[in-house]
Amino acid sequence: MSESVGDNRMYINGRWHDGAGGEKQPVGNPATGEPFAEVPEATSEQVGEAIAAARRAQPDWGGRAPLERAAIMRRIAQLVRRDGDALAKIVVREQGKPILEAEGEVGGAAEFFDYYAEFARRIQGEILPSDFAQEQIWVQRVPIGVVAGIIPWNYPAALVSRKVAPAMIAGDTIVLKPHEMTPLSALFMARLFDEAGVPPGVVNVVTGRGETVGEAITRSQDVDLVSMTGSVPTGKRIMEVASRHLTQVSLELGGKAPFIVMADADLDLAVRSAVTSRFMNCGQVCICNERTLVQEDVFDAFVDRFVELSKGLRVGDPLRRETDIGPKVSREELEKVEALVDGAIRDGATPVLRGGRPANPPTPKGYWMTPTVLTGIDPEMDIMQKEIFGPVVPVIPFKTFEQAVDITNASRFGLSAYLFTNDFGRIMKAVTDINFGEVYVNRVGPESLQGFHVGYRESGVGGDDGLHGLEIYLRKKTVYVNYSGAPTVPLMPYSGS
Numbered sequence: 001m002s003e004s005v006g007d008n009r010m011y012i013n014g015r016w017h018d019g020a021g022g023e024k025q026p027v028g029n030p031a032t033g034e035p036f037a038e039v040p041e042a043t044s045e046q047v048g049e050a051i052a053a054a055r056r057a058q059p060d061w062g063g064r065a066p067l068e069r070a071a072i073m074r075r076i077a078q079l080v081r082r083d084g085d086a087l088a089k090i091v092v093r094e095q096g097k098p099i100l101e102a103e104g105e106v107g108g109a110a111e112f113f114d115y116y117a118e119f120a121r122r123i124q125g126e127i128l129p130s131d132f133a134q135e136q137i138w139v140q141r142v143p144i145g146v147v148a149g150i151i152p153w154n155y156p157a158a159l160v161s162r163k164v165a166p167a168m169i170a171g172d173t174i175v176l177k178p179h180e181m182t183p184l185s186a187l188f189m190a191r192l193f194d195e196a197g198v199p200p201g202v203v204n205v206v207t208g209r210g211e212t213v214g215e216a217i218t219r220s221q222d223v224d225l226v227s228m229t230g231s232v233p234t235g236k237r238i239m240e241v242a243s244r245h246l247t248q249v250s251l252e253l254g255g256k257a258p259f260i261v262m263a264d265a266d267l268d269l270a271v272r273s274a275v276t277s278r279f280m281n282c283g284q285v286c287i288c289n290e291r292t293l294v295q296e297d298v299f300d301a302f303v304d305r306f307v308e309l310s311k312g313l314r315v316g317d318p319l320r321r322e323t324d325i326g327p328k329v330s331r332e333e334l335e336k337v338e339a340l341v342d343g344a345i346r347d348g349a350t351p352v353l354r355g356g357r358p359a360n361p362p363t364p365k366g367y368w369m370t371p372t373v374l375t376g377i378d379p380e381m382d383i384m385q386k387e388i389f390g391p392v393v394p395v396i397p398f399k400t401f402e403q404a405v406d407i408t409n410a411s412r413f414g415l416s417a418y419l420f421t422n423d424f425g426r427i428m429k430a431v432t433d434i435n436f437g438e439v440y441v442n443r444v445g446p447e448s449l450q451g452f453h454v455g456y457r458e459s460g461v462g463g464d465d466g467l468h469g470l471e472i473y474l475r476k477k478t479v480y481v482n483y484s485g486a487p488t489v490p491l492m493p494y495s496g497s
């Protein structure tokens with residue numbers, strides 16, 4: 001059953017390891033429904049070894065000149081590009097997104113290293129005015145130490161870079177745990193880290209399930225930051241466990257992006273953008289259009305064109321370049337989305353396009369799902385409140401911009417929001433009134449490296465990317481240097497000489 005895709009062992013302290021307990025996890029191909037590889041399940045001792053290796057490696061790594069760290073990162077970027085085709089195929093095979101999207105993801109995975117390498121000369125401190133003569137005070141940025149990076153399955157290559165690259169330039173070392181369904185991209189990238197000359201212990205990749213391996217990492221007293229991307233329940237659990245040692249957390253969690261279309265918008269641009277933003281990666285993106293809000297004057301025209309375009313999307317083999325939508329990542333994820341659609345219809349929604357499992361699936365056991373579009377929606381319905389994470393979208397009319405903003409903000413999520421309009425005043429009002437971490441006007445995602453990917457409310461704490469994302473991997477140290485030779489305050493004993 002197992003087929004080697006590169007080396008499927010874990011990468012700890014610069015060496016390749018099987019699971020000490022002998023347990024393995026199968027990795028399946030969502031397009032065939034068949035397992036095609038297996039990876040080791042780390043024991044808690046191995047998790048401890050990886051964290052200890054990261055701790056030992058950190059002083060040397062953090063003490064190197066930033067330019068030296070950056071040079072290794074640039075080599076990683078080159079190697080990811082050199083092996084980009086192979087990596088993209090692994091992403092498709094274990095995760096199911098269409099090859100064109102996987103190639104884009106791998107491009108991003110390389111760029112994170114080039115981008116953060118640029119910070120070699122930019123991590124700087126501040127000199128503060130002193131209260132005393134001949135005293136110097138400064139605040140400097142220092143590595144936070146040992147980072148745990150825990151990532152989901154929807155971007156199994158890019159999210160490796162999103163955690164590893166800022167950690168490396170900050171002078172931190174990292175233990176990365178990919179999702180149990182999609183560990184092969186991370187293991188493939190670990191070989192590139194090794195080849196690029198990353199010293200042993202600086203980046204470690206351990207594999208296994210969240211509730212065992214992930215939990216063991218989070219429980220460790222010797223981790224300084226847990227930077228996790230994933231679902232809200234897991235984020236809450238990680239925060240709870242990490243709080244026992246007051247370990248810092250940065251959590252990038254789920255989304256329920258509103259996609260607001262005003263009557264004055266360019267309708268063609270809005271429809272195509274809404275379709276792309278809903279169906280990319282089979283709807284499995286935290287910034288996906290999860291609820292489309294359309295001003296009533298253009299509602300019917302919008303829905304007609306949206307349904308027409310959605311119907312025409314090609315669901316099929318993700319390795320084919322003409323495929324628009326690959327399979328869902330797993331049967332459980334497929335069933336979760338089906339249950340939400342069934343619930344919405346029971347609650348009164350109308351399926352103007354009723355997708356689901358195709359009658360003639362591209363392969364019999366793949367997790368295929370064609371687009372569904374729902375109208376007759378009430379903002380209180382589950383389908384408007386819960387993250388769908390699949391190729392399904394509720395479309396709801398509104399009268400005024402203020403109504404759209406009210407519906408938008410009435411959500412536990414607060415990651416990305418979209419607005420399509422050509423009214424400048426409205427754009428500026430939306431920027432203030434939409435209570436989300438990212439607002440996209442007349443464009444879809446993805447977010448840019450130099451932005452700050454940040455969710456409000458249950459969409460997370462902390463954030464990723466750019467200067468502000470890097471800050472999370474650093475801490476500040478204040479230094480007071482008195483060079484006057486005299487005390488700055490009266491010293492004990494206070495009376496006498």
Ligand code: NAD
Pocket residue numbers: 150151152153154155177178179180208209210211213214215218229230231232233234235237238252253254255285286387389415453455460
């Ligand atoms: P998930 O929460 O199931 O898993 C994420 C990671 O956490 C996995 O590696 C998993 O093994 C690990 N994990 C699970 N239980 C754990 C525990 N008790 N302790 C420590 N680690 C544990 O999420 P998923 O299903 O892989 O991903 C989908 C979710 O991720 C969606 O909600 C999506 O919106 C979100 N996501 C968010 C962003 C963002 O940037 N905000 C990006 C991508 C995905």
